Amino acid sequence: MxxxxxxxxxxxxxLDATDWLAMGLLKRWFVATRAAVFIMTLFSxxxxxxxxxxxxxxxxxxxxxxxxxxxLAHATNNLINDWxxxxxxxxxxxxxxxxxxxxxxxxxxLTEKQMLGYISxxxxxxxxxxxxxxxxTDITTLYFMLAGAFFVLxxxxxxxxxxxxxPSVWLVWGPLMVLASAHVVGGHITPDMIWIAxxxxxxxxxVLLGKHTDKLEQDREKGVHTxxxxxxxxxxxxxxxxxxxxQYLALTAAVIMGxxxxxxxxxxxxxxxxxxxxxxxxxxxxTSRPDDIPEEVWPLYLVAFxxxxxxxxxxxxxxxxxxxxxxx
Numbered sequence: 001m002x003x004x005x006x007x008x009x010x011x012x013x014x015l016d017a018t019d020w021l022a023m024g025l026l027k028r029w030f031v032a033t034r035a036a037v038f039i040m041t042l043f044s045x046x047x048x049x050x051x052x053x054x055x056x057x058x059x060x061x062x063x064x065x066x067x068x069x070x071x072l073a074h075a076t077n078n079l080i081n082d083w084x085x086x087x088x089x090x091x092x093x094x095x096x097x098x099x100x101x102x103x104x105x106x107x108x109x110l111t112e113k114q115m116l117g118y119i120s121x122x123x124x125x126x127x128x129x130x131x132x133x134x135x136x137t138d139i140t141t142l143y144f145m146l147a148g149a150f151f152v153l154x155x156x157x158x159x160x161x162x163x164x165x166x167p168s169v170w171l172v173w174g175p176l177m178v179l180a181s182a183h184v185v186g187g188h189i190t191p192d193m194i195w196i197a198x199x200x201x202x203x204x205x206x207v208l209l210g211k212h213t214d215k216l217e218q219d220r221e222k223g224v225h226t227x228x229x230x231x232x233x234x235x236x237x238x239x240x241x242x243x244x245x246x247q248y249l250a251l252t253a254a255v256i257m258g259x260x261x262x263x264x265x266x267x268x269x270x271x272x273x274x275x276x277x278x279x280x281x282x283x284x285x286x287t288s289r290p291d292d293i294p295e296e297v298w299p300l301y302l303v304a305f306x307x308x309x310x311x312x313x314x315x316x317x318x319x320x321x322x323x324x325x326x327x328x
Contacts, residue, residue, distance in 0.1 A: 003031070011036050012101030014296065020102070020109045032082075032104045032118060033075035037307075040204045041074040042067065043314045044173050047200055048181025050321045051193045054328070055186035062136060062184045069129030070148075070177055076123040077152045083115050084156040090222050096215035100300050123152075133184050144180035148172065166227040169208045174201015192259050199250050200317060202243050203310040209240045210306035214285065214299065237281040240306065244274055247313065263323040270313045277309040 002022050003013035008030045020028060045067040052058055085091045086105040097103050104110040110118065130145040151159075151172050159168050178197035179189050212219065212226040213236040220229050228236035251267055254260040281302065289298040297304050 003027075009035050009038075011296075014100075015102055017108060028109075029075075029118065029122075031102065032079065032110065032115075033122070034078050034101065035075070037078075037207075038071050038074060039311065040173060040207065040314075041070050041177065043318065044177035044200065044204075045070050045181045047196065047318065047321060048178040048183075048193070049185050050318075050325065051178070051190075051196065052182045052186025052188070053325055055188050057187040059136070059185055062133060063181075065129050065133050065136075066181045066184050069126050069133065070181070072122055072126035072129060073148055073152055076119060076126055077155060079115065079119045079122060080152065081156040083112075083119060088157070090224060095222070096218045096299060100298075126152075137184050137187070141180070141184055144176065144183065147176055148180070151176075160226060161224055163225055163227045163230045166205055166208055166212070170201040170205040172201075173204035174198050192254075195250070195254050195259055196317070196321075199247050199254075200314065202247050203314055206240045206243050207303060207306045207310055209236060209243075210303035211300070213237060213240070214302050233285065237285075237302070240302075241278045241281045244278070244309070244313075248274075251317075261320075261324040261327075263320040263327070264317070266320050266323075267313060267316050270309070270316050273309050273312045277305040280305045 001015075002019045003015060005027070007013045008027055012034055013031065015031070020031075023031070049063045049067070052063075082091070082097070082103055082105060085097065086103065091097045091103050091106045095106075098106050102109055104118075105112065105115055127149075130141070130148075134141045134145065151168055155165060155168055155172075159165050175194070175197045178200060179193060182193050183189055209228060213228040213233060216226075216228045216233055216236070219226050231239060248267060248271075251260065251264045255262055255264050285301055289295065290301075293301060293304075
């Protein structure tokens with residue numbers, strides 16, 4: 001069945017070649033780039049933009065450009081990830097990636113030439129956004145852009161293959177994206193921005209940890225040494241829940257020290273969702289689909305709970321930022 005736009009932007013739909021051909025080019029791009037996960041990038045950009053609101057230099061045009069550029073960079077990275085893993089044989093033979101959603105090359109939806117075309121156009125659009133932002137701001141923006149380009153190009157290989165993929169995600173979705181957004185929009189980077197950026201970056205990192213723990217055995221067999229492969233399944237689950245706990249402690253400490261406003265204590269409202277996710281992470285990942293996990297979700301399991309929890313926690317952080325601005 002042809003996925004609706006809502007399905008395309010909120011989940012990774014499963015489809016066949018007939019469905020793919022029946023879709024328009026734009027919808028195909030959204031499916032190929034796994035647009036459902038762009039929400040994490042949008043959160044990073046918007047958090048940085050909101051943190052820049054108090055500064056006189058706030059630039060709405062730059063805000064739109066940085067949000068668009070970061071999403072395009074994320075899309076480019078996803079495409080490069082699928083292309084690289086296909087070339088290296090990682091996604092072949094019904095590997096985990098092809099089970100939870102279409103892998104454009106492995107499922108025959110795109111030829112390699114078409115895939116490279118998607119990568120080139122998307123990457124060029126991301127670069128164009130960055131170049132315009134550099135022209136409208138200063139050389140610091142160039143440094144942010146070069147750092148981002150490094151991770152777009154080298155996350156899939158070699159970083160993901162040597163246990164550095166997860167730290168890279170923390171650095172990119174936290175300090176890099178949040179602070180870059182704040183800089184190009186407001187022209188300043190302050191201690192509270194750095195604190196929030198570092199704490200927010202933990203969320204996307206735990207989502208990746210969940211995904212890599214879900215496919216730990218397959219990665220080990222393929223020689224992809226992600227952090228969960230190096231740590232083991234049990235340790236990876238405990239590290240993930242520990243990082244969630246660290247977010248609460250770090251935000252609370254920042255409030256006590258006067259770095260952040262008391263509105264950030266609202267994140268404790270996410271504790272029930274934390275408990276739900278933590279219970280799943282306290283037990284070994286099941287080898288077959290549990291009855292309460294929909295067929296369209298499996299074999300995603302730990303990552304599904306991490307993603308849902310991260311949306312709640314990030315949403316409350318987003319609300320706290322807005323309330324802090326309104327009641328300054």
